[in-house]
Amino acid sequence: MPSNPIDSAARATPEPVARKIRGLSDRAIAWLFVAPTIFLLLAINIFPLIWTIRLSFTNFRANRPNREVEWVGLRNYERILTDSDIWLTMQATAHFLFWTIFFQVLIGFTLAWLINRKFRGNDLWTTIIVLPMMLSPAVVGNFWTFLYQPQIGLFNYVVSFFTGVDPSSFEMLGSVTLAPWSIVIVDTWMWTPFVMLICLAGLRSIPDYIYEAAEIDRASKLRQFFTITLPMVLPFLMLAVLFRGIENFKMFDLVVQLTGGGPGSITEVTSINLKREAFEKWRTGYASAYAIILFVTVFGLASIYVKALNKVKQR
Amino acid sequence: MSGYSVTEPSPRQKWIAGALVIGYAVITILPLVWILITGFKSPSDSISYPPKVFFEPTLEGYVNLFTTRTRVSPETLESLPPPETWYDEIVRRNDLVIAGPSRYGERFLNSIVIGFGSTFLSIFLGTLAAYAFSRFKVPLKDDLLFFILSTRMMPPIAVAIPIFLMFRQLGLSDTHLGMILLYTAVNISLAVWLLKGFIDEIPLEYEEAALIDGYTRFQAFYKVVLPQAATGIASTAIFCLIFAWNEYAFAVLLTSGTAQTAPPFIPTIIGVGGQDWPAVAAGATLFLLPVMVFTILLRKHLLRGITFGAVRK
Numbered sequence: 322m323p324s325n326p327i328d329s330a331a332r333a334t335p336e337p338v339a340r341k342i343r344g345l346s347d348r349a350i351a352w353l354f355v356a357p358t359i360f361l362l363l364a365i366n367i368f369p370l371i372w373t374i375r376l377s378f379t380n381f382r383a384n385r386p387n388r389e390v391e392w393v394g395l396r397n398y399e400r401i402l403t404d405s406d407i408w409l410t411m412q413a414t415a416h417f418l419f420w421t422i423f424f425q426v427l428i429g430f431t432l433a434w435l436i437n438r439k440f441r442g443n444d445l446w447t448t449i450i451v452l453p454m455m456l457s458p459a460v461v462g463n464f465w466t467f468l469y470q471p472q473i474g475l476f477n478y479v480v481s482f483f484t485g486v487d488p489s490s491f492e493m494l495g496s497v498t499l500a501p502w503s504i505v506i507v508d509t510w511m512w513t514p515f516v517m518l519i520c521l522a523g524l525r526s527i528p529d530y531i532y533e534a535a536e537i538d539r540a541s542k543l544r545q546f547f548t549i550t551l552p553m554v555l556p557f558l559m560l561a562v563l564f565r566g567i568e569n570f571k572m573f574d575l576v577v578q579l580t581g582g583g584p585g586s587i588t589e590v591t592s593i594n595l596k597r598e599a600f601e602k603w604r605t606g607y608a609s610a611y612a613i614i615l616f617v618t619v620f621g622l623a624s625i626y627v628k629a630l631n632k633v634k635q636r
Numbered sequence: 637m638s639g640y641s642v643t644e645p646s647p648r649q650k651w652i653a654g655a656l657v658i659g660y661a662v663i664t665i666l667p668l669v670w671i672l673i674t675g676f677k678s679p680s681d682s683i684s685y686p687p688k689v690f691f692e693p694t695l696e697g698y699v700n701l702f703t704t705r706t707r708v709s710p711e712t713l714e715s716l717p718p719p720e721t722w723y724d725e726i727v728r729r730n731d732l733v734i735a736g737p738s739r740y741g742e743r744f745l746n747s748i749v750i751g752f753g754s755t756f757l758s759i760f761l762g763t764l765a766a767y768a769f770s771r772f773k774v775p776l777k778d779d780l781l782f783f784i785l786s787t788r789m790m791p792p793i794a795v796a797i798p799i800f801l802m803f804r805q806l807g808l809s810d811t812h813l814g815m816i817l818l819y820t821a822v823n824i825s826l827a828v829w830l831l832k833g834f835i836d837e838i839p840l841e842y843e844e845a846a847l848i849d850g851y852t853r854f855q856a857f858y859k860v861v862l863p864q865a866a867t868g869i870a871s872t873a874i875f876c877l878i879f880a881w882n883e884y885a886f887a888v889l890l891t892s893g894t895a896q897t898a899p900p901f902i903p904t905i906i907g908v909g910g911q912d913w914p915a916v917a918a919g920a921t922l923f924l925l926p927v928m929v930f931t932i933l934l935r936k937h938l939l940r941g942i943t944f945g946a947v948r949k
Contacts, residue, residue: 345852345853345854347772347853348772350768350772350853350854351768351771351772351773351774352768353764354764354765354767354768355764355765355768355769355774357761357764357765358761358762358764358765358824358828359765361761361817361820361821361824362787362821362824362825364821365799365817365818365821366787366795366821368798368802369795369797369798369799369802370790370798372798372801372802373794373797373798376797376798383797383800383801428660432657432660435653435656435657436653436657438645438649438650438653438654439644439645439650440650440651440653440654440657441650441654442654443654443657444935444936445935446654446657446658446661447657447935448931448932448935449661449664449665450657450660450661450664451931451935452664452665452668452928452931452932453664453667453668455878455927455928455930455931456668456882456924456927456928457881457882457884457899457923457924457927458882458884459882459884459888459899459900459902459903460882460898460899460902460903460919460920460923460924461667461671461920461924463902463903463916463920464667464670464671464916464917464920465667467674467911467913467916467917468667468670470683472685473683473684473685473687474687475666475667475670475687478685478686478687488685510664510667567788567789570791571789571790571791571792571793573791573792573793573884573885574884574885574899577884578903591791592791592792592793592885595791595793595794596793596889599793599796599797600793600796600800600889605797605801608797609797609798611794612790612791612793612794612797613794615790615791615794616789616790616794619789619790620786620789623789
């Protein structure tokens with residue numbers, strides 16, 4: 322990526338010009354301006370994180386603050402990593418992650434590609450498609466439980482209209498086989514526009530002259546797609562996947578409203594599982610260790626992914 | 637442009653692409669339209685089979701949203717004086733009388749106070765920090781930006797555990813101030829990141845000219861830089877506001893009464909014998925509509941902002 326000329330200019334601020342002026346020195350202003358933000362982040366991000374790490378080595382329970390707290394060393398971590406229920410949770414999360422990203426990339430890219438045909442009124446329709454992602458997942462998710470009602474729900478009605486299946490014969494939220502898909506559908510409905518917008522930015526960043534050159538070389542449209550369009554959009558697409566991946570790994574509101582982790586615990590993704598441990602069973606120490614493990618996992622995976630992304634960008 | 641261009645799609649291609657995109661848009665908008673129209677249905681219309689598209693509109697859902705009601709016997713109803721207002725009349729048709737206002741108004745007001753409060757604070761602090769990051773050599777600058785992004789990787793529930801304990805100690809549980817501070821802390825990372833991008837784009841020469849003219853740094857900042865960054869600040873503010881407006885996880889865990897916002901409240905709206913869907917839909921409509929209108933009106937800035945913020949990261 323070419324370095325931003327303004328950025329490098331900013332770094333080379335002519336210090337004497339600034340310094341000779343009356344008033345606070347640049348250094349003082351810099352600290353004055355940054356300090357409140359840093360203070361806030363320290364108080365509400367860093368300090369709690371350190372506290373969580375500390376709690377993760379104890380058997381503290383937040384609903385019994387007066388009970389004596391014992392240090393348990395790494396026992397919480399041990400228990401989590403050997404707990405088979407946690408692996409079921411991870412499977413539910415993996416299913417959710419994989420399929421939401423799969424559909425969102427597929428539909429999002431296709432839509433972006435179509436919108437980039439620049440038909441008349443495309444920006445208005447783009448805005449309409451974007452609407453779901455701007456809305457509150459909890460409120461919308463709650464309403465989807467109504468759409469998913471067997472018999473009276475609009476979703477079941479539409480499905481039965483097109484397939485002829487009896488609308489009361491399937492329960493999207495109540496059935497063990499369908500519930501994992503019900504959350505995938507709503508998440509895809511909600512977040513496909515995000516992938517679409519990023520792909521659109523990618524498509525619009527491809528200069529026309531590359532296609533013109535390809536045309537002169539008599540490359541077929543199909544070939545142009547695979548050798549120009551796709552490789553040049555790929556970094557954008559990978560970025561979109563990264564964001565969706567991180568977001569969906571922490572997914573809470575939508576799933577809580579739709580299935581609450583059920584039926585049984587078939588859709589109990591990590592956030593819901595964590596909430597149960599921390600705020601229903603009140604195993605604060607255990608949940609803290611769990612939180613740390615999740616954080617390290619996401620952080621590690623994201624770092625590896627960003628490395629891969631940078632490699633793709635450099636090509 | 638005249639003549640043949642290889643990059644300009646043919647009219648037929650445009651037509652097909654347009655039809656497909658519009659088709660998708662219609663499907664995607666359907667659940668939202670359904671929320672809107674369910675709000676105007678009577679409870680029995682809302683659960684009819686097949687789902688009703690044509691029905692007699694009523695404001696019952698909205699009345700139920702804003703009131704609590706009690707059932708009375710027909711005899712008592714007879715003995716009451718005639719209904720004074722249109723909403724009294726709607727309620728009495730179902731053998732009910734209005735017992736008082738519901739909590740929806742309060743929750744909605746909480747959403748406004750907390751949303752705007754945290755947005756203001758995020759933008760205020762974020763603009764200052766972004767300016768410093770953009771213009772000065774701040775030690776650990778690159779690490780800070782990375783740190784800012786990494787805080788977004790934690791699931792909110794994980795963050796909520798120590799925040800819950802901390803707020804309990806400090807007496808911030810279930811207070812507006814607590815929620816404003818929390819949302820500010822969550823938003824500020826993105827705000828600084830976006831704002832730095834906007835400020836980076838303002839040529840340095842403007843400020844230098846101002847400094848040479850005898851302005852102090854402070855004056856140069858608010859008389860030269862701020863007006864130039866106004867558009868960027870406004871679109872960043874909208875992102876912060878939308879986040880705070882929509883947030884659910886922290887709200888449901890850290891607030892229960894006084895400071896509860898609308899998202900955790902709306903799903904709990906219950907009528908007689910199960911969820912009162914027209915009331916829920918009415919509540920959702922009022923809550924979602926401002927965001928939808930905003931999105932459509934400001935689409936140019938907003939759409940650019942979404943990708944801009946993401947692509948820069």
